[in-house]
Amino acid sequence: ARCGFPEVIFAEGKTVDWMVGIINRLIGADQDVFATRVNEEQASTFARLYPQGIQDRIARTFWLPVVTERKTPVGDVLVITAGTSDLPVAREALNTASVMGVGTELIVDVGVAGLHRILSKVDRLRQADIVIVVAGMDGALPSVVGGLVDCAVIAVPTSIGYGAAFQGLAPLLTMLNACSAAVVTVNIDAGFKAGYTAARIVHRMYRSEKS
Amino acid sequence: ARCGFPEVIFAEGKTVDWMVGIINRLIGADQDVFATRVNEEQASTFARLYPQGIQDRIARTFWLPVVTERKTPVGDVLVITAGTSDLPVAREALNTASVMGVGTELIVDVGVAGLHRILSKVDRLRQADIVIVVAGMDGALPSVVGGLVDCAVIAVPTSIGYGAAFQGLAPLLTMLNACSAAVVTVNIDAGFKAGYTAARIVHRMYRSEKS
Amino acid sequence: ARCGFPEVIFAEGKTVDWMVGIINRLIGADQDVFATRVNEEQASTFARLYPQGIQDRIARTFWLPVVTERKTPVGDVLVITAGTSDLPVAREALNTASVMGVGTELIVDVGVAGLHRILSKVDRLRQADIVIVVAGMDGALPSVVGGLVDCAVIAVPTSIGYGAAFQGLAPLLTMLNACSAAVVTVNIDAGFKAGYTAARIVHRMYRSEKS
Amino acid sequence: ARCGFPEVIFAEGKTVDWMVGIINRLIGADQDVFATRVNEEQASTFARLYPQGIQDRIARTFWLPVVTERKTPVGDVLVITAGTSDLPVAREALNTASVMGVGTELIVDVGVAGLHRILSKVDRLRQADIVIVVAGMDGALPSVVGGLVDCAVIAVPTSIGYGAAFQGLAPLLTMLNACSAAVVTVNIDAGFKAGYTAARIVHRMYRSEKS
Amino acid sequence: ARCGFPEVIFAEGKTVDWMVGIINRLIGADQDVFATRVNEEQASTFARLYPQGIQDRIARTFWLPVVTERKTPVGDVLVITAGTSDLPVAREALNTASVMGVGTELIVDVGVAGLHRILSKVDRLRQADIVIVVAGMDGALPSVVGGLVDCAVIAVPTSIGYGAAFQGLAPLLTMLNACSAAVVTVNIDAGFKAGYTAARIVHRMYRSEKS
Amino acid sequence: ARCGFPEVIFAEGKTVDWMVGIINRLIGADQDVFATRVNEEQASTFARLYPQGIQDRIARTFWLPVVTERKTPVGDVLVITAGTSDLPVAREALNTASVMGVGTELIVDVGVAGLHRILSKVDRLRQADIVIVVAGMDGALPSVVGGLVDCAVIAVPTSIGYGAAFQGLAPLLTMLNACSAAVVTVNIDAGFKAGYTAARIVHRMYRSEKS
Amino acid sequence: ARCGFPEVIFAEGKTVDWMVGIINRLIGADQDVFATRVNEEQASTFARLYPQGIQDRIARTFWLPVVTERKTPVGDVLVITAGTSDLPVAREALNTASVMGVGTELIVDVGVAGLHRILSKVDRLRQADIVIVVAGMDGALPSVVGGLVDCAVIAVPTSIGYGAAFQGLAPLLTMLNACSAAVVTVNIDAGFKAGYTAARIVHRMYRSEKS
Amino acid sequence: ARCGFPEVIFAEGKTVDWMVGIINRLIGADQDVFATRVNEEQASTFARLYPQGIQDRIARTFWLPVVTERKTPVGDVLVITAGTSDLPVAREALNTASVMGVGTELIVDVGVAGLHRILSKVDRLRQADIVIVVAGMDGALPSVVGGLVDCAVIAVPTSIGYGAAFQGLAPLLTMLNACSAAVVTVNIDAGFKAGYTAARIVHRMYRSEKS
């Protein structure tokens, strides 16, 4: 829980009992709980044991705020997706940034095959402190967005696609080779990492004093 | 020389003597000569032996028209590139289509990092019978072009780029996964194949009678 | 629904409810519905809700014509397969081209291991405006077909095969390296893309006036 | 030259004449010139033609400030390397961020095989607004640094190494899988991209007003 | 059973009956039985048939000591893991070394993202004859440990991780490229091989006479 | 020199002196000398020192028969190539089989893009005891030949091609996945292995008695 | 059914009904039936419908001899495996060669980790006309066998192994690079291809007259 | 220079001046100098400046003992190679272990294609404390050696080979999948790492007291 951020639990491969043990320990220590990659079985148990918890079944996240005083969110992290199937990864990014106290907004299905969709959002894009772009298949959207904004773009390749998409390898390579210079990339389907890094950057932007 | 197209010689890995032998045999048979992947040594020899030949040192092609009656070019093949470094491959495509009797035009450096460049060409793009899109690095341009036109797009990945571009693998995968549905792809740096296929399609479009 | 083509829905990964929502919206807008990659659960629901719809359980497509005036199909797209197992991908290509108003025909199991099979079809092949060749394992058929016809060949690698076929990588590479020059390639198992691109090309061939 | 940044020229694969043409055009337009991936031949010509230009033969960059009024650098971008061989890529990052008006500092050879080296720099690391970590071979340094600081880490894999380093693939994969959550990655040897993105982030941090 | 080590059975892909046959034959020959990669069905059957056997359901090993005189363990093999999910592989290594008569100890979850964890164990690490380091994702821990100790490090990459971890390829490459020179590597998830090799080395260390 | 075959020297990476030492030792022992992958420098030295040796500068082989009594060649190994660039590999195969006392013949440039070429050779193909098929790029020829003959086919992929041929990977995968069942494959450019194996098979066919 | 061999049906991916249709058609045509890759459901149906058929549940083959006059098997194909898990692939090879009228024998579990096992079989190995070597994991056995015999070796990599075995890629590459020159390779798990090719070679050996 | 070992300099990519600077600094500090991957230019300069230094032009190492009191070498590290081309890597391993004060011996060209070669060395192999096995191409030798000895085997894949050896990938995978359990692996061509790790292990074996 460095710098007041909640401890984030990676639920994948953990038994329900194991998870409950970790959560109870965090609650006992008056710490917020945030878990990613929560599966169906874990989610139902949490729903029963922690009815006040906020579940996002699409993002597969679980959020249990324990700390009572909560700061107003700062900054503006915009998460956008190329297709509707990229939604789970996008919402993992969004929820992660949100629970870390950052202002967030989501725009879905603005891929480059219909360019008018992203072009109609240019004004909104230019307001953001950081844009997280989530895309599978060709992974072309971050290259386009990077040319439309002045801030940094965090690109998240997804495993959406088939055949030569090779479980996300294709968009990963596209993003690493983005012809726009301000695009940085995270692991395939790593919405969490994009949201977490964006939040770190935004918090540094909105510190009261500068170093 | 099926269907009146010139015999195309792949010069790579052939000695100058070998090439000259093939060329003289074609001239003797009153056939047009077109060679691709011509290296410096071959080009200088051809310049000396066949001064009437048309050399494109950037495209690395050699064109020696022998047949005297030449038909007016038909159709409209538009070749566009994402960057200036893609020019050699683009001109290989263009020259191939041209010597096969097809109308061609070239637009260079309209990659997606500066979207206004391709957007300013939309009217021209929509006139084309086929658009050949040549791009390295992220290979994102065909996805965008495929969404702007009604015709088919032939995408040519190039080996331009470094690191995770992996000698053209990155744009190849991008193009195979293009989110625009009318994008078909050829081998890395295969300008010749794109130009040749485009010419075949256009000639079928402009036959006097339909089957 | 650009250029009067139906909106094509990619059903993979979409819930039944989600699909039904999209379909009803299209019907409400008097638009044709065509879906690919339909799974068993989706197909049964559609069968119940839209009994007039045309299902192809092998191709995994769903076709619900809504527009009442329908133009006579134009052109001739020939789809051929190397083996019988390539049938689902081939029929996805065929159905896509068909619903886009193009004349289509299918020839199955004419792979190169028994060369007489494809040789006996040469006359039919030479009539086609475009040949779509679907093959897995060695992916050798498009190279042979490209040498037999004067039109363009769209090659579709399939994930049929085992071991070093690597889920379609082997035929994909074969096709990208086809020694016949007029072969262009789409993604592994991307029957839809082949059919869609073929239809675009054919419609341009059969426009009343030329640009 | 979006947002007052100099136009950056990618010199690789461009002839000397071509480069000089671009540079003179920029000078004529009263714009700063910054070039990366400058080779020996280009560098000597620039030294002769533009003696006032600043050359970094290790980083392979060329910097020709034309604009006369120059703002005080803002922020603090720290560039660190695992080994001494990573220096050229690190200095490309550093120079890029510097010419974009950002404060920079370089620390070399603090790889994880001798952990005391990075541990002795922790206080300095914690002051930075962004840390750029450049490493080849195992690419392990960003994982360690990400756990020591509160800001974001931009990881740059280099092609330093042999055998199973596969020209930078090994450190690239390491960085994409960094167990520290605030690590984002750029292409292999892409010092330019890291420096450029860091500068964009820092400039947004030091805008006078917040959005 | 070379050099008094128990015969080790690789249970994966063997039917329960087949396994029981092998075990009974070994018991009949008064030999110890040790099996790795035991699945649930095999484990339950063994629990019923050989209640005196020692099962490790996490490591998926089964240990049935038959030989009655047992030597005191020699040496000190330390097994450490980067994350908690690496536990099964670590315990396979530990159990293998143990049944081969070697002293072992396990330290879990000391990955490099929180460097204090491994630093607090340095004294213990320096006592070990061999350190086995088990890590997935970035696989960075062996590089760090190799710099902290004077003995050899056997690195075991695990398939823990997602996306560009590529089922353990990422940590495997990291470990092969470890910047610490005394790191040797085994196959992905090959806890058995690491434990077995460590035991061979330790037994040679503690022979009564030297060759 | 098992079974009376000459010792075959792999010249690649050996110095001229080293090679001469080996050759003189073989001559001293009254053994035939056959070397493959001979470079220019080695070849000129051999030409000077052993003028009676038979050099094939295209195949890069060197043949120095020492044994005086030579048996009549037996059997019929047919080597065919898809393109003219495959010639060096094909002649390495041919020369290897020849020096091992087997009857050989070569047919060049009968690739599948012009199917009439291979079809016109069917009668000759059907006489062979073994057919060695050498092909680069798509590697499609062995699949076709395997369906035309009753004997076994040894396929040799070559590194001829560019882009997604990946230095012979593409034809290698094609051949491993050949839809004709009697195709076996050797390493990329391994003409020697194909010729050697063919010779072993043929010698077993023509033994006086059968086991 | 070229050259009197039975038509071989590849059962994978075919429905039971489809298979039964093919089998009945072959029976009606008085042809032998041999199927590979038969799954459980197909096997049970065949057991019921064709009780006289010979099923090998381990090899997953089905053999229904229909032709009544059967020639005495000729020749000697020896199939050997490195481990016991390679048995299914080995028996597919063995059964295929057997139904094609060739003499066969199987030796299991003689991998190189215990070299005495293969050494004790050297006399038997040297009698064979062809040795088929089946191995997964390191795939080292064919290299050893190739040095022990005078005949050709057909190597079959299997998908047995884990981690960096990459589903058979590791033994495939080993075999293609075998340091013994008379090793040829087939696809991963392609027991059928090995058996089929071996049978073709043996039949040519035992023809009454030589060409 | 941890634990009295000489500082090892990785000369690759370092200028001669840079190297001389490092060496003089070490000499000034009364420390031994050992460098690996020394190129021709570096070696000639060292020969002139440090005539007392010991150069191995095949191993590409440079050894300049400065410390005057030298301990008697302990232990027995046996380095063996499959082929003669593996010699440089083997000698890098050997020299590294030697300068670290360990007893070493080298056996060359005992690859598995002629099994008698390694079998004739079994007694010698069984005396060693550690065997380092260096092999390219199929990389099969460590699997065989691991089954013949009771000590650990360190396997070093080399980039010797062509085609599907993929610059050492093939033997690397073979070694990681070695069917002998006591084989650990280092990077391709990493003779240094093998020698260094072997020396660490041996020094721990021959400490006067045990922990």
Ligand SMILES: Nc1ncnc2c1ncn2[C@@H]1O[C@H](COP(=O)(O)O)[C@@H](O)[C@H]1O
């Ligand atoms: N979706 C995710 N992807 C990658 N890392 C994650 C994810 N969710 C949580 N983590 C990281 O995993 C760590 C916790 O892992 P664990 O101790 O196994 O629960 C946290 O510190 C996070 O940095």
Ligand SMILES: Nc1ncnc2c1ncn2[C@@H]1O[C@H](COP(=O)(O)O)[C@@H](O)[C@H]1O
């Ligand atoms: N089988 C398919 N493969 C690739 N793309 C498809 C397929 N079927 C439909 N599409 C494309 O997917 C888009 C619709 O995606 P969605 O909005 O997710 O339904 C359409 O515009 C089609 O171009």
Ligand SMILES: Nc1ncnc2c1ncn2[C@@H]1O[C@H](COP(=O)(O)O)[C@@H](O)[C@H]1O
């Ligand atoms: N296990 C197998 N692996 C590869 N090819 C096979 C196998 N079994 C049968 N075949 C081939 O598959 C062809 C029949 O395929 P099909 O027409 O789909 O039944 C036969 O001609 C065989 O050559």
Ligand SMILES: Nc1ncnc2c1ncn2[C@@H]1O[C@H](COP(=O)(O)O)[C@@H](O)[C@H]1O
């Ligand atoms: N051939 C080699 N392969 C890998 N690492 C090496 C090699 N030679 C030296 N090293 C390592 O490189 C480090 C020195 O690197 P440097 O500071 O660049 O000279 C030493 O600590 C060695 O561990």
Ligand SMILES: [Mg+2]
């Ligand atoms: Mg969409």
Ligand SMILES: [Mg+2]
């Ligand atoms: Mg440009």
Ligand SMILES: [Mg+2]
């Ligand atoms: Mg068939």
Ligand SMILES: [Mg+2]
């Ligand atoms: Mg260093």
Ligand SMILES: [Mg+2]
């Ligand atoms: Mg943890």
Ligand SMILES: [Mg+2]
């Ligand atoms: Mg040719």
Ligand SMILES: [Mg+2]
């Ligand atoms: Mg066994």
Ligand SMILES: [Mg+2]
């Ligand atoms: Mg040798």
